[in-house]
Amino acid sequence: MSQASKEKSAAFCRLTPAIMNSPSLAGVFVAAVKREWQLQVRRKGDLINPLVFFALVVVLFPLGVSPTAEILAPVAPGVLWVAALLAVLMSLDALFRPDLQDGSLEQLLVCGYPVAPLSLAKVLVHWLLSCVPLVLLAPLLGIMLYLPWQAQGVLMLSLLLGSLALSLVGAIGAALTTGIGKSGVLMTLLVLPFYMPVLIFGTGAMQAAVSGHSALAYLALLAALALVALALSPWAIAAALRIAVSGE
């Protein structure tokens, strides 16, 4: 082996794989999820930034307004939701840009498989690693804002469903603005109108829970929004990525 390694560069040999499955979309999807997971876990800063932002907004709010329960408790649902929404938006800005810069996006487009499900893999991993921690952090911040106990479950559930919709819709904006350099503001303008219904139903669910009513209707609407986004946004993301790569 050592002797051969000295001559290794003389000619590269063709290797024949011993195990060859006929590639299937499901297999490629799993590989895409695995690769994205490895990648995003190693970008620790990108994972922590939205969490820090979310926590900072909620921590600073009582300092700026008033630390009393009478004032904080009524606004807690809105503050938590707005802070979470902006944190999700912030985390999405650079979703596809590194892929454009290192050629991964080109490779995705020429890989021979439908781009929509593979870009969905990326967004789902992003949601799992960036948004689910937000959801887990939210109850703690809720306590700081005197959010009533009975609303904590609804807070987590509404954020879980809502952040999925926000990630999927935001990814369309991120894909559309990938080709044009620093684009944070443009992406925000593009995406924010579509964030309004999620915000309204999310805070609606919270208000219902705080006042002791059932939040089920709002949560069902949030789930519906998430499912619609899940079904439609991958195709929009794929089309947007194609435009970004062709540079036209």
Add this chain to the structure above:
Amino acid sequence: MIKTSAKSTPALLTARKLSCERDERLLFNNLSFDLYSGELLQLEGPNGAGKTSLLRLLAGLLPLHQGELLWRGEKIGSCREDFYQSMLFIGHLAGIKTELTPLENLHWFAALEGINDEALLEQALWQVGLAGYEDHPCYQLSAGQKRRVALARLTFTQRSVWLLDEPFTALDKSAVAAIESLLVKHSQADGAVILTSHHALEALPGLKKLPLGEVS
């Protein structure tokens, strides 16, 4: 163009009257060629002649506004999936993730072809002279070594048409020679290669040249 291969089999890839315009500048016009299996097609021309644009056009990364492309005699629109799964494109930017190790990078590219064989990928890295670097993240590698990671795909891919944009960039002499011999082996095994390069490749058997940048 003289066809050396048997005419009864349709060309792998046929381009008819392609033109490409970038930023209001005509790069090429009425460009037609056939690519048969066993051929190495070198795109030639000065910088800015449209070599990369042509490759990207063939790979489907640029929209085809004029002309048509045939894959095994059929219009590409009707056999898009078959074409893409038979084609391997490596651009200037090879899609190597610097946060991942060479092995993890190759895992993804292998998965695209249904290969899940760790030993094979390790062997591929050993082939391209990256033995011992399997577990180093790619940001620790030099430009030439990253290029080698990308080109390691060529050792195990089962895809038949390779589109390579400046594959020899940043490679040392011995790696260039090794890649050249790999290209020849691939073409002799009924594959085909289209590449852009400023290297002199005259010595390679089966080489054809396509000059660009002569728009009148």
